[in-house]
Amino acid sequence: MDRVTDVNGGVDEPGWDVDPDDEIAPVVEMAGGQLRLWREGAGLRVAEFGQRIGYSEDLIRKVERGARIPRPEYLEKVDQVLEAGGKVAAMKKMLAEARYPKKVRELAKLEAQAVELSAYRTHNIDGLLQTEEYARALIGTQRPAYSADEVERMVAARMARHSIFERSPAPELSFVQEEVTLRRPIGGRMVLRRQLEHLLDIGRLRNVEIQVMPTDHEGHAGMAGVIEVLKFRDGTAVGRTENVFAGRPVSEPKQLRIIELRYGIIRAQALSPRESLVFIEQLRGET
Template identity: 35%
Template sequence: MGQSKKKSSSPAAQYFAEVLHILRTVRELSQNDLGELMAYSGAAVSAVETGAKPATDEFIDAAEKALSAWGLIAAAKKYLRLERYPEYFQGFVQLEQEALSVSSYGTQLIHGLLQTEAYARALFRCDFPPLDEAEIEELTQARLERKALFDRKPVCVINVILEEEALRRQIGGTDVMRSQYKHLLDCSERPNVILQVMPSKVGAHAGLRGPMTVIETPEQTSLVYTEALGKSLLVSNPVEVGVLSRRYAMISRQALRQEESVALIEQLAGEL
């Protein structure tokens, strides 16, 4: 999910740059002075203040500490993280990270929550129009940050159903896929993760209309998210959500059980 390009200098990034500049000026520090306190170069501080480069989490933490900013700088982290994603995906990321449960059915690729860094980076490298190295790195890191959901308290239940063809698609080559299969197997051992595979031999089944994700919110209501070609749709109508949730339940019943799914992934890993 989420591979399109996005604007280089977002409103949140511009606001952060201005706050950083104001606080630095109040402290009567040059860019070189602040850089020295942060263990960064003055050029790096300048790049963030001018919007030439986005502020990383490490940069934000260092600036907060160096400027003793009462949390004003650190507070920007979650908003800047959000804007690393394409615009159409940002709303979903917020829902995902707060969800009580995430139930996803995917058809083309391994789900973003389950991707290794190498798999995600290889995926972004084949995007079109092509992404530059800075965009690839930013999107890869944003995808990895979503994995915080696995260890969040309260626990989130994550149920992922993958089409067998998504597992067989060779993204990044043999070494990347071997590592990806191992990661999937490791994830399947987590008590809050249910991993299923829809085998190709099933033929016609309830999921042929396309991928979707069912989100259970902290208010214990359900929403359904789907996307295609850089466009997204969030379904909140209770009747429609009910239909789609039942469809997901049927897909789950038609897919392999977790034990059988794990065996299939082990088989695929052995074929490399």
């Protein structure tokens, strides 16, 4: 991911650089070409156009050659200045997915196809369970630090994945969280409290089970780290776990069996879903 914040004359340049090897690059290039045709059709040179919309010439040139993904507000301003009647602003929907990092888009596609999802987390609350403010605070703790622009891009991508809860038919979702992830006040006490309240709401959904692994357990099958398993309608699956198979995603049945066995034992060793909701409720009262 790029760590570049473009500033020109004190004016932030909204957008994200495009990886030429990214599958989304042709879409961004096509959108840029359309924006250039709209500007030229209005008889405006880049310098004059930049003054009218309030953005730098450098940014406009990057957008028009497909090297930069424009933010929604950029498209709205262009639409307004060119009096395009919403035709330019309509590109926001087409470019929405392009805003997200490639790895996130790939993960979201898998989640959109999964009929079952299982996840065990050791240090942070699972991304699918995070509130927006918790996600923003959590991403903000990473070092080297991301720019404010990058943080917002990553938060938006994480929130977009939450559409999995709106699917019909709903997939079966199972999460096991280490107790410490529910106690660490990422973003402050109130952010944590609202996060716990969100977990209670999600945990009451009929297709979701959230379990807590108490810290006072002497040991359990998840000591080796994070586990993820996605199962699909055609019977295939993909899984990943730290410290096994080099941490890479695997889909071979014998390898998946090891991951699923480990996750099954973890679930058996954790508090039950009902006990876990009671536990989270108690933590909320203490926060």
